[in-house]
Amino acid sequence: MRIGEMAKAAGISEYILRYYEKKGLIRVRRDDAGRRCYDENDIEWIKFIKRLKDTGMLLKDIKEYSRLRYEGNATMPERLKMLEKHREYVLEQQKKWAEYLSNLDDKIVFYKDSIDGLA
Amino acid sequence: MRIGEMAKAAGISEYILRYYEKKGLIRVRRDDAGRRCYDENDIEWIKFIKRLKDTGMLLKDIKEYSRLRYEGNATMPERLKMLEKHREYVLEQQKKWAEYLSNLDDKIVFYKDSIDGLA
DNA sequence: ATATTACTTAGAGTATAGTGTAAGTCAAGA
DNA sequence: TCTTGACTTACACTATACTCTAAGTAATAT
Numbered sequence A, B: 001m002r003i004g005e006m007a008k009a010a011g012i013s014e015y016i017l018r019y020y021e022k023k024g025l026i027r028v029r030r031d032d033a034g035r036r037c038y039d040e041n042d043i044e045w046i047k048f049i050k051r052l053k054d055t056g057m058l059l060k061d062i063k064e065y066s067r068l069r070y071e072g073n074a075t076m077p078e079r080l081k082m083l084e085k086h087r088e089y090v091l092e093q094q095k096k097w098a099e100y101l102s103n104l105d106d107k108i109v110f111y112k113d114s115i116d117g118l119a
Numbered sequence C: 001a002t003a004t005t006a007c008t009t010a011g012a013g014t015a016t017a018g019t020g021t022a023a024g025t026c027a028a029g030a
Numbered sequence D: 001t002c003t004t005g006a007c008t009t010a011c012a013c014t015a016t017a018c019t020c021t022a023a024g025t026a027a028t029a030t
Helices: A003-010 A014-023 A040-054 A059-071 A073-118 B003-010 B014-023 B040-054 B059-071 B073-118
Strands: none
Touching: A003 A014, A003 A040, A014 A040, A014 A059, A040 A059, A040 B073, A059 A073, A073 B040, A073 B073, B003 B014, B003 B040, B014 B040, B014 B059, B040 B059, B059 B073
């Protein structure tokens, strides 16, 4: 699979695929013509990177996670640790947004009351 | 109240106070010497800006909200609309984070099982 | 053979939101 | 008066994550 196909399969632009590779998040081998070759395994990996990114993990941290992953199964405990640490962050975010939703609702009620008062 | 005091009162740097003013989020009058003068009213407003920003509202949208606010009470219905639209966004975020937390937990379970398998 | 398309690289440009510096002004205390 | 500290402006720099362009190569379709 070449970069165009991969971009479609993973739902990510070719630019980003090259950018992530340059940053060290993905490692891709080349064909005889020097073009990137991706396989099924890469799709899963790229989709997982996407999820990590969507959950607010910084590229530099994803890069570190990636480095461990390319080292093999022996690094699983370390990766698990990273995920567990990241889980704490995601949990905090979830709480944060729930709290802000509640604050915002209060503000909205205040506005509605004020507007009624004006009428 | 001058900028140094305000920075402390609002928990925000002097740089950001000037930056937000330049961006049009805050309007501040000057004393005879040309220095910024803030009052109690400004503290509340700046804290509210901070909250909007923390909930992911872009500075350009906060700027628009700000513009309406400086126009007076007549713009309250419009501001209410903005807040209600923003509420939708915050609600989505909250759902997103809850979903990612659940995905991440699945992944963590998978890792733990894999590591047990290796042992 | 030629045109088209997909690819390659390095590097420049964009968006968002700060963060800091340089050079100068102003006011109050020693 | 001199110094110190808080302030002023304009502008340059940083971080993060893209997004795109330029110039060139390779494979394929006509």
